[in-house]
Amino acid sequence: MLKKLALFGCVGIALAVPSVSQAKTYYWMSSGSPADPVWTYFLAGAEQWAKDTGNTVKTSFYSGDVPSQQEAERAAIAAKADGIATTSPDPGSLVEIAKEAKAANIPMINFNMRDPTAPFLAYVGGDNVVFGQNWAQYLVDHHLVKAGDFVWMPVEVPGATYGVQEAQGASTVFKPLGIKWEITDATLDQADAISRMSDYLTANHRKINAIMGLGDLVTGSIKRVFDQVGIKPGSIPVIGWGNTLDTTQEVLDGYVVAAQWQDPQATSYVALSLAAMAAGGVRPGFNVITGALYDKTKAGYYAKLLSTK
Amino acid sequence: MKNRFLQGLLAKAELGPLILLIVEIAVFASLNSDFISILNISNTLAFTVELGLIALAMTLLMTSGEFDLSVGSVFGFSPVLMWTLANSGATSLVVAFFVAILIAALIGLINGWFVTRLKIPSFLVTLGMLLVVRGLALFMTNGFPQRTWSASGAWLPRILAGEFYIGDFRVYASIFWFLGSAIVLGYVLTRTKIGNWIQASGGNPNAARARGVNVNRTKAGLFVLCSVMSALAGTISSIRTSAANPDSGTGYELEVIAMVVIGGTALTGGRGTIVGTVLGVLILRIMRNGIVFVGVPGLAYNIFIGAIILGMMALHSGLERRHNAGA
Numbered sequence: 001m002l003k004k005l006a007l008f009g010c011v012g013i014a015l016a017v018p019s020v021s022q023a024k025t026y027y028w029m030s031s032g033s034p035a036d037p038v039w040t041y042f043l044a045g046a047e048q049w050a051k052d053t054g055n056t057v058k059t060s061f062y063s064g065d066v067p068s069q070q071e072a073e074r075a076a077i078a079a080k081a082d083g084i085a086t087t088s089p090d091p092g093s094l095v096e097i098a099k100e101a102k103a104a105n106i107p108m109i110n111f112n113m114r115d116p117t118a119p120f121l122a123y124v125g126g127d128n129v130v131f132g133q134n135w136a137q138y139l140v141d142h143h144l145v146k147a148g149d150f151v152w153m154p155v156e157v158p159g160a161t162y163g164v165q166e167a168q169g170a171s172t173v174f175k176p177l178g179i180k181w182e183i184t185d186a187t188l189d190q191a192d193a194i195s196r197m198s199d200y201l202t203a204n205h206r207k208i209n210a211i212m213g214l215g216d217l218v219t220g221s222i223k224r225v226f227d228q229v230g231i232k233p234g235s236i237p238v239i240g241w242g243n244t245l246d247t248t249q250e251v252l253d254g255y256v257v258a259a260q261w262q263d264p265q266a267t268s269y270v271a272l273s274l275a276a277m278a279a280g281g282v283r284p285g286f287n288v289i290t291g292a293l294y295d296k297t298k299a300g301y302y303a304k305l306l307s308t309k
Numbered sequence: 310m311k312n313r314f315l316q317g318l319l320a321k322a323e324l325g326p327l328i329l330l331i332v333e334i335a336v337f338a339s340l341n342s343d344f345i346s347i348l349n350i351s352n353t354l355a356f357t358v359e360l361g362l363i364a365l366a367m368t369l370l371m372t373s374g375e376f377d378l379s380v381g382s383v384f385g386f387s388p389v390l391m392w393t394l395a396n397s398g399a400t401s402l403v404v405a406f407f408v409a410i411l412i413a414a415l416i417g418l419i420n421g422w423f424v425t426r427l428k429i430p431s432f433l434v435t436l437g438m439l440l441v442v443r444g445l446a447l448f449m450t451n452g453f454p455q456r457t458w459s460a461s462g463a464w465l466p467r468i469l470a471g472e473f474y475i476g477d478f479r480v481y482a483s484i485f486w487f488l489g490s491a492i493v494l495g496y497v498l499t500r501t502k503i504g505n506w507i508q509a510s511g512g513n514p515n516a517a518r519a520r521g522v523n524v525n526r527t528k529a530g531l532f533v534l535c536s537v538m539s540a541l542a543g544t545i546s547s548i549r550t551s552a553a554n555p556d557s558g559t560g561y562e563l564e565v566i567a568m569v570v571i572g573g574t575a576l577t578g579g580r581g582t583i584v585g586t587v588l589g590v591l592i593l594r595i596m597r598n599g600i601v602f603v604g605v606p607g608l609a610y611n612i613f614i615g616a617i618i619l620g621m622m623a624l625h626s627g628l629e630r631r632h633n634a635g636a
Contacts, residue, residue, distance in 0.1 A: 033556070034447050034452045036452075037452075037453070037454055037554075039452065040451060040452040040453045043451070043452060044451075158608050182606070183608060184608070184610070185608060185610050185611065188556060188559065189554075189556065189557055189558065189559050189560070189561075190454075190550055190552045190554050190557060191356060191359065191546045191549075191550050191552075191557060191558075192356075194356075194550050195352075195355070195356040195597075196597075196601070198352045199349075199352065199353075199597070199598045199601040199602070200601050202343065202346075202348055202349050202352060202602075203341065203343060203344075203349075203601050203602040203604075221552075224550055224551060224552075228352055228355070229348065229352065230348060245456075246552075
């Protein structure tokens with residue numbers, strides 16, 4: 001409820017700001033990849049905001065390339081941006097830049113990938129450590145894994161902040177129970193990901209008690225992998241990201257027991273709204289935490305949300 | 310008589326890759342019996358033949374002394390174009406497929422034109438084309454993957470990537486495209502005038518020109534073939550995986566070149582072998598599959614892949630030297 005109120009308030013402010021001021025220029029900078037399915041929804045949120053408010057939003061992706069992103073952020077500051085909404089490619093990588101933006105009086109909002117070490121005005125998005133913890137707890141609470149079991153965690157980009165944080169969160173639940181896990185490299189290429197995941201599942205299906213998809217692409221590939229290997233839906237419980245239509249359908253069909261919704265479009269929209277609000281003189285003194293874990297009963301709702309794109 | 314047979318066998322460029330493949334299969338099978346299960350063989354072949362289709366065309370292009378780094382981008386772009394056209398209702402799936410193939414041929418032609426007419430090295434031309442085509446796919450789709458579910462029931466997807474069972478063994482139609490292409494291209498390379506032109510263009514282009522070979526046209530034709538085969542492979546893959554992502558095929562170009570070289574085709578041109586490439590394709594894909602079965606830690610996967618490729622190249626080079634010394 002609080003989350004909804006916060007979202008409602010922010011959107012309201014965002015719509016009000018442009019009506020009393022001239023169109024401004026904002027920068028939306030992502031450390032993700034333009035071809036990552038979930039980032040397309042984040043991008044759609046930013047584009048929708050530009051359309052709704054009449055402001056200009058300059059969007060860009062840096063695919064984990066920290067120096068390029070830093071250079072672009074500095075360029076946006078030099079161009080006297082009215083506001084910047086940015087993800088953090090690595091914790092600590094934007095500390096100096098956030099200071100420079102602050103000195104130039106440019107509001108900088110952090111979204112999706114949190115970095116508490118940098119002096120951003122606010123953060124909008126999920127908490128990956130908490131998500132990982134929740135997924136592990138869900139598996140334990142629903143008796144899908146028990147002490148001594150083994151959980152397989154495929155991820156598209158091993159070592160990337162999101163997967164590391166999620167595994168870190170999961171470990172707080174698994175370690176005390178003696179549950180073991182393994183993270184494997186699936187890659188961002190879907191055909192290759194399906195091939196690698198099928199290989200792993202064929203070789204290890206006897207020891208895998210549950211699967212935790214650390215990214216959207218891997219969780220959204222579960223149906224194809226199960227079908228390829230001949231694993232029946234539900235015979236190995238799967239939990240993980242759920243920001244794509246593939247995953248909502250997998251939840252509905254019983255391949256995935258629960259999936260994490262992150263409000264990607266709303267996250268971008270609210271981050272830009274907060275930047276606009278700050279540019280108008282009202283500084284946000286709060287963060288907006290998004291995200292919900294959904295199961296079969298609610299998957300239809302999220303499928304409908306995603307189908308609008 | 311026996312000696313002559315052995316000498317003939319040793320003189321074959323494909324002997325090294327064949328030995329490597331047999332050793333590889335024997336090692337993996339001895340470490341995990343599931344490796345040679347029907348399910349695993351079927352799974353391995355599914356993706357193998359898709360990369361294999363590109364490798365076959367790349368063999369001919371590399372034999373002519375050029376190579377194409379844009380194949381991975383075309384692999385991703387063509388199905389995205391096809392499904393965008395079909396899903397938007399602009400045209401039927403069949404017409405969309407042929408449009409995608411035609412555009413791929415045009416991409417190959419542009420590569421060929423830049424390389425042969427403007428005399429720019431194929432490394433630079435196709436690197437530029439890689440970025441252009443990948444960017445086009447992203448821009449066209451705004452990054453969103455194209456839905457391919459509507460394919461079920463249509464005849465074209467069934468012909469390209471339909472599946473059927475022989476007992477418990479699942480076979481994808483794509484394997485017939487791969488085998489058919491291997492036979493046709495192998496025949497062209499070794500038994501026809503065009504094959505001679507290709508080898509002459511790569512071995513000594515000036516001498517080939519002096520003997521009346523149209524080197525430019527030969528190379529341009531091979532760039533077109535490479536792009537068309539990449540588009541076909543991408544389309545087959547998109548149907549099999551029910552996904553047409555604009556970034557599909559990222560990094561395939563290097564894997565394909567490695568397959569061709571491991572198979573025995575010279576990186577410098579002039580000598581190529583389709584049988585060797587088929588073996589090279591199997592060696593690399595089976596290796597990727599096998600190290601999962603022997604339980605290599607997930608995050609150490611690439612260390613093993615890289616180390617095994619280096620080891621295999623060293624072994625291949627040793628066998629090659631022995632072969633050349635004996636020839």
